[in-house]
Amino acid sequence: MGLISFSINGTAVSGAEGETVLTVARRAGIHIPTLCHHEAVEPSGACRLCMVEITHKDWKGWKGLVTACLYPIEHGLEVSTDNEAVRECRRNVLDLLLARCPNAPAIRDLAAEYGLKQTTLTVDEDPTNCILCGLCTRVCAEMGHHAISTVGRGVSKKIGLPLDEPAESCVGCAVCARICPTDAITFREDGKTRRIWGQNFELLRCSECGASHITRAQAEFICEREGMTIEDFEKCDACRSRETALAFSRMVQW
């Protein structure tokens, strides 16, 4: 137990045992770029953008590049988050990502930060915005749905549905689309239905104003988990806020 002291860019920092370099760096306000990292799920080190250089006075001059999101902190570690070796490494990663996703704004912006206007490699014939980081699949599993996963291997690997058929466990919550760091997953809504992953989901609409937040399938999923009934979701937040005010006005005497 006790705090582990080490340094990031020459500044003394400390963290608890088991914490990662990224966690401590963020807490200290030191910026390390990430794409596949999200606090809601375990780190996976997929995007390779959080690469940092580490060394230690006992390592006889040995230096190494590691992912900050996975590397556990240790006493006396010396971390560099922005030296030339690190920048070169990230530039190479972004060069590859840019070849795959030449049109993704998130990748283009990051690449520009590292001095890359366009990829030095051959642009993918079939460009996509998906970097295959799998954040969507990890969050989907965390939510308890397990609807999407990585499908195929090698160059044909993609994010998709098992056997490319509509998944029964998908509730159309669209968290995958909202959380995607490169906006590769899209959904369409017309006020009544939401279309995502090849399925149409009925949107649960407020009985008073018609506004909608979630799908009926997601509401049913929450009902089952929390022991609620679908009637609990009859009204939207705005109409419920108004109901609260009316209930108070009846209760309070003045």
Added chain:
Amino acid sequence: MVEKEMAVQLKRLYVTPGKCIGCRTCELSCTFVHSTEVGRLRRSRVKVHDTGNETFIPVLCLQCEVAACVRACPVGALVRNETTGAIDVDEERCVRCLSCVVACPFGNMLHDEQAAMVVKCDVCGGNPACAMFCPTKALVYR
């Protein structure tokens, strides 16, 4: 023992509806203090309702002891702030499934689509702007 002492020290936002004149200064100040960029205003977490007969009631998060939003969150992104006693949204952890928005029975959990985040009253970290600017002291933090 420590918990008891904490509970005594914690302040709360008190609403006195009879004093509210419906000027909505609270909504304006809430939006203002929570907006981080010029021209991109965030949604107000307090809402003044006209309930008829010229009575106005400001509705904001009650910071429930046993909160439906906290229970509904599948990733633990809603956490009680030990210093303010308010329930805060951990924006790094939130996955925007909107479970909390539909779970709150009082309609005090909001989805701010422009900010791409769920928002709720955080008592401004211990110095609520709504109470500070309320001209009639209908909202008081004590």
